[in-house]
Amino acid sequence: MELHLSGERKYLSLASIRAAPPRVISGDESAKLAGCAGAELGPLLPQLAEDETLTGVLVASDGLVSAPITAGELCRGVLLHTDAAGTLLSSLRAWFPPGVAVQPSPCGTHVGPLSLKGACCCVLLPKPVTDALATSEARLRPPLGHLWSPLFTHLSRSRPTSASPATTAQRAQPSRTHARSGTSQ
Secondary structure (H helix, E strand, C coil), rough: CCCECEEEEEECCHHHHHCCCCCEECCCCCCCCCCCCHHHHHHCHHHHCCCCCCEEEEEECCCCCCCEEHHHHHCCCCCECCCCCCCEEEEEEEEEECCCEECCCCCCCCCCCCCEECCCEEEEEEEHHHHHHHHHHCCCCCHHHHHHHHHHHHHHHHHHCCCCCHHHHHHHHHHHHHHCCCCCC
């Protein structure tokens, strides 16, 4: 996982995340994730405890960006790395306990604690910056490069490429059957 703070980039290796004291999710906290284990973000990101004015956003490998989360709430988040059977998950999942980091779900069907699959980056920003972002849009979707190109360059490399211009142009042309009959689409 990458951490970005004031232009500095720090990498948290999976080994260091797994070596942190484990936090196991109870059935009372989440029936779906009961027994999954991870590391709390607070000990992994000491910057949060040192500067309560920071606010963070978590970024998923597909480019989804969470709504801003205060430093105090980020400290309570857990990076899940192992399922209930003890098998390593295919990607990290940022999970927050009930009542913490409450925000709309990506699909907009409910509001609850953040549970972000494929967590790959945590961006810490001064609160005035995240306040400005929150007033414009709670969820930003790709392409994000034009907003903060150096920060999100790595996401564009991991994201599947979109349709080529030729493919898009082919879709826009009427089919041969319609072209011969003279009807328009």
